[in-house]
Amino acid sequence: LVSAAGLWLDAQPIPDIFAALPFEIPALLFADPVQGATLLTGSLMLAVYTVVYSAYFHAGDDFKAMGKPGILTALNAGKLVVLVGPIWWAAGHSATLVAWALLATEVVHFVVRMAVLQRLTSLRLTALAGALLRPAAAALPMGAVLLGLGRVTAGLPAPFELALLIVVGILVYVALLRFTAPRLVAAATQMVRRKLSRTAASEPT
16 A cells, blocks of 8 residues: 555655745855745645655556556656647746646556556545545644744755755654654664665675
């Protein structure tokens, strides 16, 4: 189920942080408020885009495991065909519309891929929704914490403030996941431990 939903422990924290605190990016890169506002909107859309992308990405592994990689190829080809028109049109107008076009196409692709996966497996929509909502239940309070902390740290230099908020955001997100998605945390912890054990075993004595 976790593989089908594409919800790994590190799938969302960074996008969520940047979605909650996009004003730091224009502050670092632009002094022009007009350009900063454009980058702000685009960064918000792309942050959500990465979350949607991560939510379906590992479904491709399921198609391969079933011996049907052709389905994955067909879905990706269809996504490309659908994407060309909106991107071509949006590119002639603004970068913000390009971000919107990317996000809209990604949402459609997510729905199609999950529908195909449900048809080929025993995956239930209620189970998929639960797998998606449990990490989201941790991400929303994390965003609220960062917004509040951002007001307190507003006097710090932008790079230091951004670094602090990223670290705090990750820690808060992981801590909340222990309550909203304990199985996800346990699976990720075991995976990290196995990797560390293999690394330690391969080191020369």
